[in-house]
Amino acid sequence: MDMTPELVQEMAEQEEVADYVGDEIVEKRLSICKKCPRLIGGMTCADCGCFVQFRVRHKTAACINGKW
Ligand code: SF4
Known part of the structure; x- marks a missing residue:
C-alpha cells in the first residue's frame, strides 16, 4: 500500500489515543510540521522518523x- 499524507491522516484519526491533545492543538502542530523543512513527503519527520x-x-x- 502506498502511503500518502491523506491516508496517514485517516489512519491517525482512527487510532484510539488516551492522551489526545485536542483538535485545535493538533491543527496548530500539523501546520507547523507542514511548513518545516524536515518534513518528508508531507508525513514523515526526518529527525524523529515518525508520521507526524x-x-x-x-x-x-x-x-x-522544539518547534511545538
Ligand atoms: S522537526 Fe519534525 S516534528 Fe518538528 S516541526 Fe519539523 S517535521 Fe514537525
Missing part, C-alpha cells in the same frame, strides 16, 4: 526540534 499525523495527537509528544 500520529505524533501530534498526543499530549506528551513534542517536536524533536
Whole structure:
C-alpha cells in the first residue's frame, strides 16, 4: 500500500489515543510540521522518523526540534 499524507491522516484519526491533545492543538502542530523543512513527503519527520499525523495527537509528544 502506498502511503500518502491523506491516508496517514485517516489512519491517525482512527487510532484510539488516551492522551489526545485536542483538535485545535493538533491543527496548530500539523501546520507547523507542514511548513518545516524536515518534513518528508508531507508525513514523515526526518529527525524523529515518525508520521507526524500520529505524533501530534498526543499530549506528551513534542517536536524533536522544539518547534511545538
Ligand atoms: S516534528 Fe518538528 S522537526 Fe519534525 S517535521 Fe514537525 S516541526 Fe519539523
